[in-house]
Amino acid sequence: MKKDLMDILACPICKGDLVLNITKEDEKEIISGTLYCSKCNEYYPITDGIPNMLPPELRE
């Protein structure tokens, strides 16, 4: 995902702001990392460039 997606993404549970943590990126985008909501204490993973913003009960 590109960093500018942070402008529109929110925690799907509380709609609060997220903290971006990058573990891998290339010149184009973030490949892996997490988006963290401190209010809900929930991590949303970024895998293969795709942020997974599903609430925990809807994930695989």
Next chain:
Amino acid sequence: MVTITYRDADIELDENVYDPAEDSYLLADVAIDVAQDGMSVLEVGAGTGFVSAVLQANVGVDLVATEISPFAAECAKRNGVVVIRADMFGCFKSGTKFDLILFNPPYLPTAEDEKIPGWLNYAFDGGVDGREAVNRFLEEVTPYLSNGGIILMLISSLTGMDEVKMRMRKQGLEVEICNIDRDCFFEELMVLKGTLKASEQL
């Protein structure tokens, strides 16, 4: 690996994802007609990414898509679509606005015993009356539309068009029928265009 080409876009398919069919082509065609350069666009439930990829190949829009299935999200990304795994609008900050929102919903009336296991069920299961996803979409969409923003939603005659149009009006949308495809053998497909009246802006 199967790849299809349509209106200057090459789209890679995936065996775990619903293949583009008449409904997808119809929505993509209408989206190209309605979209203008510079518009911010959201596609809800991108599937393979067909509609978004075709639109991006033809109009200079700024597009993101949501998709619930991991297979479809990966497929849409491979097709050059900026995709977020999310349930409809769940991932967006309040105040996020789009000029155009596209939705090819799961619209087939589906009984409990007709459901299939796995993510593919999301591609067609519209609940018992076929309008479960449509109704939820319409209840949630207007705060994400910019002033005068437009939704384009694919509907089948099996889904109950009059009920859908009524719900759109209830949400403050002006409704137009954009296109009807009568060539499908068991249903009629059409794209409903809903434009948010300025006074309904939330």
